[in-house]
Amino acid sequence: MIISSIKLILxxxxxxxxxxxLYGFDIMCxxxxxxxxxxxxxxxxxxxxxxxxxxxxxxxxxxxxxxxxSRGEFMFTNENLFRLGTSSVANWKNRNELWLHSxxxxxxxxxxxxxxxxxxxxxxxxxxxxxxxVESTQNGGFKFxxxxxxxxxxxxxxGRKEVVGGRMILVLGAPSYFGDAYDIDLLLLxxxxxxxxxxxxxxxxxxxxxxxxxxxxxxxxxxxxxxIGDATSDNNLQIWKFGEKNNNKL
Amino acid sequence: MKNLLTSVLACSLTAGLFAQVxxxxxxxxxxxxxxxxxxxxxxxxxxxxSSTGNSIASDTGAQRPxxxxxxxxxxxxNYDSKFYYNxxxxxxxxxxxxxATGVWDNTFSSIFGIGVFxxxxxxxxxxxxxxxxxxDHSEKVLEGLxxxxxxxxxxxxxxxxxxxxxKVGLNYSNVRYTExxxxxxxxxxxxxxxxxxHFINDKTSGAAELSIGTRxxxxxxxxxxxxxVLDRNEVSLNYSLSYDMGEITLSPSYTLLYKKYSESVNDxxxxxxxxxxxxxxxxxxxxxxxxxxxxxxxxxxxxxxxxDLGNYDYKSWNGGLGLxxxxxx
Numbered sequence: 001m002i003i004s005s006i007k008l009i010l011x012x013x014x015x016x017x018x019x020x021x022l023y024g025f026d027i028m029c030x031x032x033x034x035x036x037x038x039x040x041x042x043x044x045x046x047x048x049x050x051x052x053x054x055x056x057x058x059x060x061x062x063x064x065x066x067x068x069x070s071r072g073e074f075m076f077t078n079e080n081l082f083r084l085g086t087s088s089v090a091n092w093k094n095r096n097e098l099w100l101h102s103x104x105x106x107x108x109x110x111x112x113x114x115x116x117x118x119x120x121x122x123x124x125x126x127x128x129x130x131x132x133x134v135e136s137t138q139n140g141g142f143k144f145x146x147x148x149x150x151x152x153x154x155x156x157x158x159g160r161k162e163v164v165g166g167r168m169i170l171v172l173g174a175p176s177y178f179g180d181a182y183d184i185d186l187l188l189l190x191x192x193x194x195x196x197x198x199x200x201x202x203x204x205x206x207x208x209x210x211x212x213x214x215x216x217x218x219x220x221x222x223x224x225x226x227x228i229g230d231a232t233s234d235n236n237l238q239i240w241k242f243g244e245k246n247n248n249k250l
Numbered sequence: 251m252k253n254l255l256t257s258v259l260a261c262s263l264t265a266g267l268f269a270q271v272x273x274x275x276x277x278x279x280x281x282x283x284x285x286x287x288x289x290x291x292x293x294x295x296x297x298x299x300s301s302t303g304n305s306i307a308s309d310t311g312a313q314r315p316x317x318x319x320x321x322x323x324x325x326x327x328n329y330d331s332k333f334y335y336n337x338x339x340x341x342x343x344x345x346x347x348x349x350a351t352g353v354w355d356n357t358f359s360s361i362f363g364i365g366v367f368x369x370x371x372x373x374x375x376x377x378x379x380x381x382x383x384x385x386d387h388s389e390k391v392l393e394g395l396x397x398x399x400x401x402x403x404x405x406x407x408x409x410x411x412x413x414x415x416x417k418v419g420l421n422y423s424n425v426r427y428t429e430x431x432x433x434x435x436x437x438x439x440x441x442x443x444x445x446x447x448h449f450i451n452d453k454t455s456g457a458a459e460l461s462i463g464t465r466x467x468x469x470x471x472x473x474x475x476x477x478x479v480l481d482r483n484e485v486s487l488n489y490s491l492s493y494d495m496g497e498i499t500l501s502p503s504y505t506l507l508y509k510k511y512s513e514s515v516n517d518x519x520x521x522x523x524x525x526x527x528x529x530x531x532x533x534x535x536x537x538x539x540x541x542x543x544x545x546x547x548x549x550x551x552x553x554x555x556x557x558d559l560g561n562y563d564y565k566s567w568n569g570g571l572g573l574x575x576x577x578x579x
Contacts, residue, residue: 071309085309104309135310145310168313185314193311211373211411218324218366218375221317228313239315 027058034070039063104135106195122176137231148212165212322366325579334570352388437467476514518553544569
């Protein structure tokens with residue numbers, strides 16, 4: 001009787017700790033630079049704010065806020081990961097829903113996933129696999145910048161759009177709709193993006209990103225002497241022209 | 251053909267990631283969709299957080315609009331003119347320098363990509379193309395060897411995105427002497443190859459390529475025995491480096507080629523050809539490149555039934571200067 005009880009206790013303990021190990025956290029920080037703070041909405045005062053370091057665990061509902069020149073990488077239990085850019089504020093409401101207040105994040109979804117992204121005003125849902133950057137814009141919407149993807153992006157008012165690697169889509173307004181889409185230079189983006197280059201490990205989808213770059217290079221017809229900036233309103237996207245006469249502006 | 255495809259691959263997959271940013275090198279911003287937006291100078295928004303900021307590097311990265319073709323059709327037109335010294339143009343056995351001469355090659359070539367197909371974890375691109383080369387020797391005694399060479403090819407290039415790529419192709423080659431206007435040599439060459447590209451550091455990339463093919467030939471029947479004496483199977487292994495020195499790109503390479511002949515008096519003949527080459531490219535502008543190249547060849551041959559008439563061992567070296575014109579559509 002006593003032995004059976006001990007066995008039962010041991011079995012329960014093993015299952016308990018296994019459950020804790022596998023499901024005790026929602027998101028784990030795998031890389032951190034600078035200061036990233038975690039804000040727990042259930043607490044008040046100083047207790048609500050803690051600082052994240054590598055291997056820190058984040059549960060859904062907590063707000064992540066990175067300082068200047070700070071960034072972090074976070075892993076989900078299903079091997080999806082996301083990177084938080086500098087001066088960014090984001091909140092994972094649940095495994096499939098991220099709210100981005102400001103700044104930028106990179107999503108790497110090697111497994112088929114459903115993900116809803118919302119900003120101060122706008123929202124869109126992605127279904128599929130892919131690697132993409134979401135950057136908040138001044139107008140309360142965001143830029144959806146796929147580096148490689150096989151999937152569909154949906155907005156409440158704009159319907160569905162097939163996602164193509166290197167084709168940036170603006171998500172605007174509420175209820176949200178699609179703004180203009182632009183094919184952008186993936187090679188330049190890969191070279192200049194800190195969300196890609198300022199981390200110690202390559203993304204697991206790097207192979208797909210390079211294939212996307214290869215396809216774009218074959219189809220390339222020309223490059224504009226311009227850089228896309230912020231969307232200050234739904235009708236105004238900054239385009240900074242450059243060239244020999246304007247090089248001093250860059 | 252090989253150089254262009256290599257550069258496209260290298261640019262797309264690997265080397266290009268570390269190349270210098272050269273904005274404005276293709277096309278000015280003229281498209282209506284761009285001009286429809288109000289342009290704002292960066293100085294007017296110095297405090298913005300979420301855009302690309304005042305420098306190229308940012309969290310998101312620079313977002314430069316580009317124009318893509320709706321189809322995967324692409325075309326490359328090249329012209330190359332090079333003058334070089336050849337220490338042993340007849341590939342005769344013995345010393346390194348025999349009948350040394352200057353050689354002037356002029357090559358027109360074109361390559362057409364006829365689509366881009368994503369298949370699982372790879373991208374397949376079919377290419378067709380051809381080239382025409384005239385070769386002239388500066389030594390009068392060798393003028394009889396002045397020739398025109400024609401090449402046509404079909405190639406399926408598969409890219410796997412992790413540095414690996416493969417090719418399945420069919421080449422057709424034809425050589426005619428200009429003095430007599432007679433066909434000296436012709437072959438068809440089906441082949442497969444596997445290539446792996448990798449980075450050594452930010453400025454240096456390397457590539458290894460294994461190629462296997464067969465050549466079905468037709469050549470002058472010197473002994474009245476067979477015009478297929480040059481039929482052979484070939485295996486080659488090449489390793490090349492590309493070192494970006496800024497304005498100059500340095501490319502050393504080594505190739506080991508094994509040839510096994512199978513017909514007539516050449517049945518059982520085996521050749522091992524080693525080629526060590528060095529090339530330096532200097533881009534004068536986006537479409538004009540000046541290059542220097544030098545190479546050393548050493549062939550060891552055995553098994554020929556004509557060994558009594560001489561063997562096929564030879565050594566030679568080439569070195570010279572070339573100018574290439576590249577256009578892409």
